[in-house]
Amino acid sequence: MKRRILCLMASLLLCGVVSAQNWGDNPDSHAQPSNTPIVATVQINGNTVATLTSDYRLGAFIDGNLWGIAAPHDDKFWIQVFYETAGEEISFKLYDGQNEYTTCTVVDPTTMTAVTTSEAGAVVTLNFTNGQTVELAAGYNWWSTNLNVTLDELKAALVAAMPSTNYIRITAQNGTYTTYNGTTWRGTLNGWDITKFYIIQTNESCEMTLAAQPINPAEHPITIAPNYNWIAFPLSEPTAISTAFTGYTATNNDRVTAQDGKYATYNDNTHSWRGQLTTLQPGKGYIFSSQATGNKTLIFQSSAD
Numbered sequence: 001m002k003r004r005i006l007c008l009m010a011s012l013l014l015c016g017v018v019s020a021q022n023w024g025d026n027p028d029s030h031a032q033p034s035n036t037p038i039v040a041t042v043q044i045n046g047n048t049v050a051t052l053t054s055d056y057r058l059g060a061f062i063d064g065n066l067w068g069i070a071a072p073h074d075d076k077f078w079i080q081v082f083y084e085t086a087g088e089e090i091s092f093k094l095y096d097g098q099n100e101y102t103t104c105t106v107v108d109p110t111t112m113t114a115v116t117t118s119e120a121g122a123v124v125t126l127n128f129t130n131g132q133t134v135e136l137a138a139g140y141n142w143w144s145t146n147l148n149v150t151l152d153e154l155k156a157a158l159v160a161a162m163p164s165t166n167y168i169r170i171t172a173q174n175g176t177y178t179t180y181n182g183t184t185w186r187g188t189l190n191g192w193d194i195t196k197f198y199i200i201q202t203n204e205s206c207e208m209t210l211a212a213q214p215i216n217p218a219e220h221p222i223t224i225a226p227n228y229n230w231i232a233f234p235l236s237e238p239t240a241i242s243t244a245f246t247g248y249t250a251t252n253n254d255r256v257t258a259q260d261g262k263y264a265t266y267n268d269n270t271h272s273w274r275g276q277l278t279t280l281q282p283g284k285g286y287i288f289s290s291q292a293t294g295n296k297t298l299i300f301q302s303s304a305d
Helices: 109-117 151-161
Strands: 038-044 057-062 065-070 077-079 091-095 103-106 123-129 131-136 139-143 168-171 177-180 185-187 198-202 206-211 222-224 227-232 255-257 263-267 272-275 285-290 296-298
Touching: 057 077, 065 077, 091 103, 091 123, 131 139, 139 285, 151 168, 151 177, 151 206, 222 227
Parallel strands: 038 123
Antiparallel strands: 038 077, 057 065, 057 091, 103 123, 131 206, 139 198, 168 177, 168 198, 177 185, 222 296, 227 285, 255 263, 255 285, 263 272
């Protein structure tokens, strides 16, 4: 969300605020703060949260760095974001004590603009949703999700995302598929496994958005069989391979390959992954080539674990 000069901010409770998740609790305050603190209410999936417990935190970020944090004050937040350059893009996260919401829209942007210039104390509502937005290129896309969605929900999101009634094909590792011809879905793919990635083929680029609760990766362990596996990446943040595979006992020369051809190979002598592929990305899928002789179990680890 672009702000001209003043941005949604934490004017009280900056001191002594307990950090949320791994955000930290000391926003960079050497730069300029807003001189018009804004009072914010929050919605989750369109429903206003009327009762905010002490576990809630509202955070403001610039380029992934924390620049403002607030605990609730009654049923609202007072938040102040520090900034260095006018026009910097601010993103917001909400933590409710269990879940972290990272997709936020301002319900009334006109009110937001008015508040930043003249109406101190007016209330702005932030609407948070759990979601995933993925840019699909024309052609083939190795896609996975960290959301608890069904195959039918994926199909509906793809149809809604297409600029016109164009060709869509979803293919699983076992070769089953379903295609959309502009009116109906047909094919042999009628099951869904969130631990796998799927190839989504379209003849035009589009932006697909899904809205659902994130899964707990620990509740969806990934089976790694000998040879090739189309594995999902069920985390919401880019994660270094060295972190993502913490706790997984790799075999020498195991290999993880991305769609762009970059890969990382496990070296048993150094106990490390080496190669051009260093970070796994949300929304992407990867081929895991296992050198083991039997099945293994993978549970991805994030930097917040």
